[in-house]
Structures are given as C-alpha cells and as structure tokens.
Amino acid sequence: MGEPKLRLQGVSQVYEGARGETCALENMNIDVASGEAIAILGPSGCGKSTSLLVAAGLRMPTSGAAFVDGQPVEGPRLNTALILQDFGLLPWKTAAENAGLGLQVRRVPKRDRVARVADALAKVGLADFANAYPAELSGGMRQRLAMARALTCDADLLLMDEPLSALDALLREEMQDMLKRTWREQGYAQVLVTHSIEEAVYLGQRIVVMSPRPGRVTHVVDNFEMLREDWRDDALFFDRCRALREMLRCVASGQSERGEARHA
Numbered sequence: 001m002g003e004p005k006l007r008l009q010g011v012s013q014v015y016e017g018a019r020g021e022t023c024a025l026e027n028m029n030i031d032v033a034s035g036e037a038i039a040i041l042g043p044s045g046c047g048k049s050t051s052l053l054v055a056a057g058l059r060m061p062t063s064g065a066a067f068v069d070g071q072p073v074e075g076p077r078l079n080t081a082l083i084l085q086d087f088g089l090l091p092w093k094t095a096a097e098n099a100g101l102g103l104q105v106r107r108v109p110k111r112d113r114v115a116r117v118a119d120a121l122a123k124v125g126l127a128d129f130a131n132a133y134p135a136e137l138s139g140g141m142r143q144r145l146a147m148a149r150a151l152t153c154d155a156d157l158l159l160m161d162e163p164l165s166a167l168d169a170l171l172r173e174e175m176q177d178m179l180k181r182t183w184r185e186q187g188y189a190q191v192l193v194t195h196s197i198e199e200a201v202y203l204g205q206r207i208v209v210m211s212p213r214p215g216r217v218t219h220v221v222d223n224f225e226m227l228r229e230d231w232r233d234d235a236l237f238f239d240r241c242r243a244l245r246e247m248l249r250c251v252a253s254g255q256s257e258r259g260e261a262r263h264a
C-alpha cells in the first residue's frame, strides 16, 4: 500500500469564542488513498467543515496535522481544490472569470489560464456560457461552474463541503451523477462532506461516520459497491442507507462507545 493522498492525523480543534471554548474536533483520523472517494457523514456542528479547512491548508488545527503525499499541509496547495456550499462564485465576474479564479490566485499566467478555463468549461458542458454571469445560470449550471474551477487546477484532491445542499431533490441527483462521472474520468481523490445519508452512500467508496461535537470518527463503512451500474436502485443501496441511519441514531444518542472521553 502506497502513501495516502491525504491523511488527517490526530486533528483536534478548539475554537475560542465569546462564550468560552468550543471543542469542535477531537482526535480526528482519516486516510484517503489516491483516486479514492470518501464521504464524511455526521450531524451539523460535528466539525466536518473544520476538517476540510484543515485538509485544504486554510486552518492550522490546535493539535495534530494534515498530510498530503506525506508532506505536512501548511497552507493552500496548487492541486487541492475546495468547493464550498455556496460555490464561492463572484456575481460580478463571468463564468470564464469565475472558473479562472483558482488559477489567478495561484498566479498562473493569463495565457495559460485562458486555455485551461476553456478546457474545463467544455468538460462540464458550459462552453457556450463562458461570458454569462452567475445570475444568468441555473443552480445546476452554477454547480458545474464550481466544478470547472476545480478542474482548471488539475486537482488530484477535491474537497467538497455539502456542495449540493441548496439544490432541489431531482437536480441534486443529477449533480450527484455529474460528481461521480467526473471523479471516475479525472481520477482525483475526493472527500465529500455531507449530512445526507443517501448522498454519502451514492458517492463514497468508504463512508466515515462522525460523532456529534466534539467530532471524531466512530465508524468507517466500506461501500465499494457504489461503482455498480444503477446503484441508486440497487437493493444493497437501500440496505446500506438503512444501516447507516441506525448507526447515526446510535451515535447521536451516545450509545456507541459510551463512557469514552466525550468531554475531554
């Protein structure tokens, strides 16, 4: 087994707030192999976004560390892409300009940017919308634009923080298909944070279940069958969702590993 693409090792995060300290994450450990798709599933407030910020190099944890290709993550990295819930699109910039933002902040020269942006927009089916503004695009098109921005950076690690939660149910399934297809075509390692059980089972080869705050990993569920055709209609898909629902219920009520240092 080679070195993992991403490793979170003993990551803990304590936030200082007006009302004292919040322990958001407690000894979080995960390994993501190159090309692997992981889903992180956990209740709101359990530190999912914090884990992604640490993995992206946007936050140094209170203790522990993130490693990419064995190197400690000390800041943003060229080939790590991060897609946030609101997509981070700038309304006053065109689709092409928005898609090129990741390259721009990484100081890639303009003539390289133009070619890479055109290529990425074509990959997500937005070639004809290069000059449109975000307000002129549908929700699904904005989602694809956020994906195009990630693709311009030749990402080998794609981190996504509940990217689909603002979409209606049908569009959400369509975008899940798009995320799965792009991941299979591009071969990057992917970490999807979600509170949707179905989304985790559809998109994660392994599903990491987190406890309520302070968040830590309580279960890792193998879900390699997600590569099957028509997985959403597979009997095993429903079984796995049911099993995870039960697991989350136990974790939420503190039945799993009760007595472990929840207040430490």
Ligand code: ADP
Binding pocket: 015, 016, 017, 022, 023, 024, 042, 043, 044, 045, 046, 047, 048, 049, 050, 051, 213
């Ligand atoms: P999740 O994404 O799972 O909902 P977060 O990582 O956003 O969880 O937050 C975990 C906990 O840390 C929450 O209780 C949240 O209120 C708190 N928190 C997150 N960011 C900050 C911050 N910058 N300052 C203070 N508290 C924070």
Ligand code: MG
Binding pocket: 048, 049, 050, 161
């Ligand atoms: Mg969050």
